[in-house]
Amino acid sequence: MAEDTSKSKYVYLDQMSTEELKQLLYAAALSEDSGEQAMLNHILEVIVAREEQIKDIAPPDMKRVREEFDRLYRDLEEPLYPSEDLEDMSPPSPLRAQKKSLWYTLIAAAVLAVLIAITCVPVLGYSNVVHMVARWTADQFRFCMTGTSSEQKTASHQADEAQIPEEYAELQSAMEQFDAQLIIPDFPDDFKIEHSVLHYSCELNRVNFSIVYQNQDRFFIYTIAQNSKPVLNGYRYEKLHFHAEHHIYGNIECYILPNVQNNTVTWYRGKTEFSIITNMPPSTFEDILKSAYEV
Amino acid sequence: MVDCNWTSQDGFFDILYQKQFRKMWLLAITLVEKPELAEEVVQDAFVEVLIHIDYLMTVERPDFWLQKTVRNKALHALRERTRDAKRLIELRADGLVDDLAARQLADVEETDSLSHTKQLIVETLTPSEFHLLRRIAMEGASYRTVSEELGISISACQKKVQRIRKKLKKQLSRNNS
Numbered sequence: 001m002a003e004d005t006s007k008s009k010y011v012y013l014d015q016m017s018t019e020e021l022k023q024l025l026y027a028a029a030l031s032e033d034s035g036e037q038a039m040l041n042h043i044l045e046v047i048v049a050r051e052e053q054i055k056d057i058a059p060p061d062m063k064r065v066r067e068e069f070d071r072l073y074r075d076l077e078e079p080l081y082p083s084e085d086l087e088d089m090s091p092p093s094p095l096r097a098q099k100k101s102l103w104y105t106l107i108a109a110a111v112l113a114v115l116i117a118i119t120c121v122p123v124l125g126y127s128n129v130v131h132m133v134a135r136w137t138a139d140q141f142r143f144c145m146t147g148t149s150s151e152q153k154t155a156s157h158q159a160d161e162a163q164i165p166e167e168y169a170e171l172q173s174a175m176e177q178f179d180a181q182l183i184i185p186d187f188p189d190d191f192k193i194e195h196s197v198l199h200y201s202c203e204l205n206r207v208n209f210s211i212v213y214q215n216q217d218r219f220f221i222y223t224i225a226q227n228s229k230p231v232l233n234g235y236r237y238e239k240l241h242f243h244a245e246h247h248i249y250g251n252i253e254c255y256i257l258p259n260v261q262n263n264t265v266t267w268y269r270g271k272t273e274f275s276i277i278t279n280m281p282p283s284t285f286e287d288i289l290k291s292a293y294e295v
Numbered sequence: 296m297v298d299c300n301w302t303s304q305d306g307f308f309d310i311l312y313q314k315q316f317r318k319m320w321l322l323a324i325t326l327v328e329k330p331e332l333a334e335e336v337v338q339d340a341f342v343e344v345l346i347h348i349d350y351l352m353t354v355e356r357p358d359f360w361l362q363k364t365v366r367n368k369a370l371h372a373l374r375e376r377t378r379d380a381k382r383l384i385e386l387r388a389d390g391l392v393d394d395l396a397a398r399q400l401a402d403v404e405e406t407d408s409l410s411h412t413k414q415l416i417v418e419t420l421t422p423s424e425f426h427l428l429r430r431i432a433m434e435g436a437s438y439r440t441v442s443e444e445l446g447i448s449i450s451a452c453q454k455k456v457q458r459i460r461k462k463l464k465k466q467l468s469r470n471n472s
Contacts, residue, residue: 025325029366037359044318044362057330059317065334066312072439073338077450079346080339080438081368081375 010042021047134244134255141244141257143268167196167211171224174207180226180272186291187213187220188284194219218280220288226272245282249289256282265289304348311351312341315358319365326369327435335437336372340365379432382463383425424459431456 013021021043028040134143164172164184172182196211206227213220245256247265254267265285266275278284316337323333343364344351351357420428427445430436442452 022325025322029322029325029369037362040322040362041318041358044321047321048318057324059320060330060334062313062316065316065338068439069312069338069341072449073342074345076339076342079342079368080449080453081336081371083340083343083364083367083371 010039013039013042014046018047018050134246141255141266143266143273165193167193171207171209174209175224175226178207178226178271180207180270183224183269183274183292185222185276185288187222187288188215191215191218191220219278220280221277223275223277224272225274247286249286249293252289252293254285254289256285258282304352307352308341308344308348311344311357311361315361316341318358319361322362322365323369326366327373329435329437331437331440332372332435333369335439336368337365338439339368376432376435379428379460379463382460382467383429383432420459420463424455424462427452427455428459428463 013024016024025040025043025047028043134141164182168182168184175182191213192215194212194214196209207224208226209224211222213222245258247254247256252267252269254265257264257266262277262279263282263285264275264277265282266273267289268274276285276288319337319340320333323336324330327333327336340361344357344361347360351360354360427441430441430444431438438449438452438456442449445452447455
């Protein structure tokens with residue numbers, strides 16, 4: 001049992017004085033090492049069992065705090081203090097669900113997903129497709145250039161001319177100029193296109209496109225960033241987990257990045273970075289990506 | 296480990312709360328040092344438990360999740376208050392700020408040393424706004440305590456403080472540019 005192992009592993013802590021344990025507690029609390037959790041838990045249990053006071057302050061009365069929780073805190077609209085690095089990726093329970101306007105959601109998604117602009121680095125004699133690899137820290141993710149490689153053909157469902165929604169028409173023209181492939185995944189039928197934005201720079205040889213699919217307060221934001229010149233770093237995405245979830249759908253590698261109220265999937269093909277941000281569960285990404293890349 | 300003798304969300308929550316609150320409070324007070332703030336951080340962590348209860352009922356060690364949440368919230372509370380305090384200190388001039396917050400600004404005689412500070416505070420924060428932020432940032436009061444003093448809900452207090460922080464940040468960045 002996990003608990004028994006923990007107890008035997010930290011039994012030496014039981015021999016320490018409370019003062020020594022308090023010092024250890026402080027250090028362990030500040031540590032970002034998730035392995036310290038078990039030790040931290042053991043220290044807390046020892047101190048509670050000894051009924052020692054911390055800093056000569058009596059612990060709160062349980063009856064009082066529980067009554068106050070039910071009266072003052074239970075129905076808060078949102079937590080008072082944010083907590084990064086939450087492990088739960090499930091959507092909030094209906095008790096806590098909140099309505100947000102589309103524009104507030106767009107702004108929040110934009111802030112989450114885009115922290116820096118793509119930088120262009122001119123490379124003389126550039127002929128191969130830049131090879132981008134995923135890099136991430138505890139709370140951010142991005143694609144970074146590592147070198148060049150031959151472009152691999154991607155089997156994908158190319159958009160049929162007759163079926164291209166008008167919102168994508170201009171994007172298609174822009175991408176054709178750079179000999180890039182326009183991919184239009186299938187989003188759920190009950191989501192309708194609400195808004196699209198296209199930024200196209202001939203001077204910088206860059207195309208940035210975002211389109212919003214919405215159903216009431218649920219949304220998908222599909223973003224395409226295409227650069228004809230190689231870039232050092234792609235968009236920077238905020239996320240919660242230390243690990244980015246790596247998946248292969250169809251024949252593309254993608255990364256799912258959970259965050260507080262949104263989930264992002266991102267992938268890189270050739271010279272183009274794609275992402276989809278949504279407040280739906282990450283499981284919705286599979287069908288969407290397979291619709292684009294499974295042949 | 297949470298006792299598995301629960302059959303409902305309420306039962307799960309009650310057991311987790313009863314068994315973990317005191318431990319989490321010990322953890323919180325180690326970091327934030329102020330008892331009422333530590334208590335509020337832990338209460339807030341249990342608000343998160345309610346939000347994520349479906350997930351937590353499936354994991355082996357929800358107490359570890361709670362531990363991490365309390366730690367993060369305590370550190371966030373500390374960072375936020377430190378930042379507020381620094382911003383308030385930026386408004387200081389010759390140690391006059393506290394006096395100005397306590398009195399009616401109209402009663403203060405104009406002097407060269409006061410006029411700039413007074414103008415900045417008037418443009419930035421009203422006396423009541425300054426008082427509220429000072430209670431939170433300098434004195435480490437919890438939202439709950441301050442909301443009781445003001446006769447408003449904790450949510451309303453939180454929103455007030457958020458607005459004040461936004462206002463202050465905007466004004467200070469304007470001054471610094």
